[in-house]
Amino acid sequence: xxxxxxxxxxxxxxxxxxxxxxxxxxxxxxxxxxxxxxxxxxxxxxxxxxxxxxxxxxxxxxxxxxxxxxxxxxxxxxxxxxxxxxxxxxxxxxxxxxxxxxxxxxxxxxxxxxxxxxxxxxxxxxxxxxxxxxxxxxxxxxxxxxxxxxxxxxxxxxxxxxxxxxxxxxxxxxxxxxxxxxxxxxxxxxxxxxxxxxxxxxxxxxxxxxxxxxxxxxxxxxxxxxxxxxxxxxxxxxxxxxxxxxxxxxxxxxxxxxxxxxxxxxxxxxxxxx
Numbered sequence: 001x002x003x004x005x006x007x008x009x010x011x012x013x014x015x016x017x018x019x020x021x022x023x024x025x026x027x028x029x030x031x032x033x034x035x036x037x038x039x040x041x042x043x044x045x046x047x048x049x050x051x052x053x054x055x056x057x058x059x060x061x062x063x064x065x066x067x068x069x070x071x072x073x074x075x076x077x078x079x080x081x082x083x084x085x086x087x088x089x090x091x092x093x094x095x096x097x098x099x100x101x102x103x104x105x106x107x108x109x110x111x112x113x114x115x116x117x118x119x120x121x122x123x124x125x126x127x128x129x130x131x132x133x134x135x136x137x138x139x140x141x142x143x144x145x146x147x148x149x150x151x152x153x154x155x156x157x158x159x160x161x162x163x164x165x166x167x168x169x170x171x172x173x174x175x176x177x178x179x180x181x182x183x184x185x186x187x188x189x190x191x192x193x194x195x196x197x198x199x200x201x202x203x204x205x206x207x208x209x210x211x212x213x214x215x216x217x218x219x220x221x222x223x224x225x226x227x228x229x230x231x232x233x234x235x236x237x238x239x240x241x242x243x244x245x246x247x248x249x250x251x252x253x254x255x256x257x258x259x260x261x262x263x264x265x266x267x268x269x270x271x272x273x274x
Contacts, residue, residue: 020085022047022176022207023068028079028089030060030067030231037063038076039231047175050198050208052218052239054252055228061211062106064228065178068209069103070096084175100175106184106211108165112154116145119153119164123171131171138167141197159190166197176207183214195221215252219243227252 021044030038037060045051055061066072068081070093081089088096111119120138124131139146142163153164162182169177183191199221202208212218219225225242227235235242242248249255
């Protein structure tokens, strides 16, 4: 479902767009018992890109990240997932991590009774070799983690814990980071700080697939965006084009001005995107 490159784009951009995708998800179905959470999902993510995944609660966004990362036993039920040209559906999560993929889960998942430094070192367990350069890279992105490297993770603020979760993922030198709701529970100022750093990490070469409930900040940071409803994609395009879509403006950016209640808005969205 990737958009094609324009003939007016620079040569390097056209070459990147025509290269094999870093991540390819093909016609994936995922079930929780009798409940189908993903319905024929397909997507391609090119190396060096940041892609935002938007959708209402229960749309299947987190399930998609967990399916890609191999965290759901015996999933996907149907379809294929390739990363760096290798098929990864059905493989163990640790094997996928060693290939160069990392997940920053919703809720951060830091080890509260370990120090910041110990949490970061755990992030590099799957990779051999010294971690000094990787620690310095993380501290360059997040100077506050250097200041608090001996502090228990459980005593950090919510924003600092999110920085630690991202930094721990970076310790594995991932080619692709999957992030699940990095702005959840943070103040607007901290959200902007986190996303500024994510944009820098992306510019430095790490690709990002981002699930985010703050559609405005996600669309401002990503190059491409997809909207998911009821386990399937209903919209895919550049972040600018998705942000300009009237339905996205009404349902996700709060620009509709219609004043309907949430139940009616959900009904209208389902009718419009069925």
